Amino acid sequence: MTGPGFGDQPTEVFAAVGDSAAAGDTAVREKPALAPLGKGGVAIRTAGEVFITLGVVVLLFMVYEVWVTDLFSAEKQSVASDQLDGDWAKDRTLHPELVDGKAFARIHIPSFGADFNFTVQEGTGENALAVGPGHYKGTALPGEPGNFGIAGHRVGKGAPFNDLDNLSSCDEIVIETQTDFYLYKVLPYDDEIDGWSSGKGAEPACKGVSTLRDSSVAGGGPYEKTFGRKVVLPSQGDAVNPVPYQPAGVLPKAQQAALLTLTTCHPQFSAKQRLIITSVLTQQVPKSQAKDYPTLLTKIGGAS
Numbered sequence: 001m002t003g004p005g006f007g008d009q010p011t012e013v014f015a016a017v018g019d020s021a022a023a024g025d026t027a028v029r030e031k032p033a034l035a036p037l038g039k040g041g042v043a044i045r046t047a048g049e050v051f052i053t054l055g056v057v058v059l060l061f062m063v064y065e066v067w068v069t070d071l072f073s074a075e076k077q078s079v080a081s082d083q084l085d086g087d088w089a090k091d092r093t094l095h096p097e098l099v100d101g102k103a104f105a106r107i108h109i110p111s112f113g114a115d116f117n118f119t120v121q122e123g124t125g126e127n128a129l130a131v132g133p134g135h136y137k138g139t140a141l142p143g144e145p146g147n148f149g150i151a152g153h154r155v156g157k158g159a160p161f162n163d164l165d166n167l168s169s170c171d172e173i174v175i176e177t178q179t180d181f182y183l184y185k186v187l188p189y190d191d192e193i194d195g196w197s198s199g200k201g202a203e204p205a206c207k208g209v210s211t212l213r214d215s216s217v218a219g220g221g222p223y224e225k226t227f228g229r230k231v232v233l234p235s236q237g238d239a240v241n242p243v244p245y246q247p248a249g250v251l252p253k254a255q256q257a258a259l260l261t262l263t264t265c266h267p268q269f270s271a272k273q274r275l276i277i278t279s280v281l282t283q284q285v286p287k288s289q290a291k292d293y294p295t296l297l298t299k300i301g302g303a304s
Contacts, residue, residue: 073130073131073132073156073158074158076130076131076132077118077119077131077132077158080102080103080119080121080131080132081103081106081119083102083103084103084104084106084119087178088178098122098135098137099122100122100123100125100128101121101122101123101125101127101128101131102121102122103119103120103121103122103131103132104120104121104122104135104177105119105120105135105142105175105176105177106118106119106120106175106176106293107120107133107150107160107173107174107175107176108173108174108175108176108293109167109171109172109173109174110171110172110174110297110300110302111166111167111171111172112163112166114293114294114297114302117176117293118132118133118152118158118160119131119132119133120132120133120134120135120150120175121133121134121135122134122135122137123135123137124136124137124151129151129152129153131158132152132158132160133150133151133152133160133161133262134150134151134152135148135149135150136149136150136151136240139240139242139261140242140258140259142175142177142180142182142260143175143177143180143182143258143281143284144258145242145253145254145255145256145257145258146242146253146256146258146259147240147241147242147243147244147256147259147260147261147278148175148258148259148260148261149239149240149261149263150260150261150262150263151262151263151264152262152263152264153264153265154264154265154266154268154275155265155268155269161262161264161275162268164262164264164275164277165229165266165275167186167228167229167277168186168189169185169186169187169188169189169192169200169206169209169228170185170186170200170203170205170206170209171185171186172184172185172300172302173185173186173260173262173277173279174293174296175260176293179286179287180284180285180286180287181284181285181287181290181293181296182260182281182283182284183281183282183283183284183285183300184259184260184279184280184281184282185206185208185209185279185280185282186209186228186229186277186278186279187209187211187212187226187227187228187278187279187280188200188201188209188211188227188228189227189228189229190227190229190230192228193211193213193227196210196211197210197211207282208280208282208283209280209282210280211223212226212257212280222243222246222250222251223243223244223257225244225245225246226243226244226245226259226278227278228277228278228279229275229276229277229278230275230276230278231266231273231274231275231276232273232274232276233273233274234271234272234273234274236274239261239263239274239276239278240261240263242256243256244259244261244276244278257280257281258280258281259278259279259280259281260278260279260280260281261276261277261278261279262276262277262278262279263275263276263277283300285299
């Protein structure tokens with residue numbers, strides 16, 4: 001069967017859409033001009049631009065505060081650690097001279113991992129805290145009766161105390177000095193006081209940890225306000241008093257428990273309150289028995 005080839009078929013031309021459209025014409029519709037903004041519209045647009053700019057500024061500040069200051073502090077911490085090692089290598093003295101901003105001890109928290117360690121500087125000024133945790137001047141020294149107080153940042157500047165709220169009662173905090181390791185354990189929390197000795201306090205991990213309450217005194221005695229964890233206002237500086245939250249002379253030094261109190265801002269990214277973690281000395285290990293922190297961890301069965 002034969003028929004016309006493809007080339008023999010007539011070409012159909014379709015008319016443009018619309019009655020008045022001529023062949024080859026292109027339909028163009030002009031966009032109407034925007035109505036001018038009134039005073040209110042201009043104000044809203046200006047305010048929006050200001051808020052966007054402020055948002056960018058705040059974001060850049062947060063990046064600087066959280067990450068950039070961490071880098072600066074990491075370098076300062078490395079230098080301080082090297083200097084401390086050098087000082088300790090020179091000689092071993094029981095009570096080294098305390099110099100503002102200079103490291104004299106280290107803090108380790110086994111439950112945060114074997115690599116958690118920061119030098120402890122003398123003083124709580126910004127220069128000291130930019131390096132790492134700082135010792136509240138005038139509070140006790142490691143192992144002494146009274147309250148060894150340490151402050152540290154929770155966000156930025158190395159954030160050494162970022163995870164303090166993850167600590168539980170009986171968790172260990174180790175302070176390393178030139179000659180010794182001092183092992184502190186977090187005191188019972190307020191909801192653990194009742195029944196402590198027959199409850200969690202009876203567990204092996206809580207050996208040496210009591211409520212510090214005096215059962216012969218109504219209310220529990222001088223340590224009635226002392227708990228392992230508290231959240232207080234920034235103005236409550238008595239958290240690092242020799243007996244926490246009590247006047248300085250409430251107990252003679254010989255009768256004071258050897259405590260370690262860590263303080264930091266609370267909640268994260270805010271300075272409205274202070275998180276207080278208080279622990280009690282349970283053991284002192286001379287470096288003649290444990291030459292370094294890894295060796296100590298092996299002896300006490302801590303983090304690896």
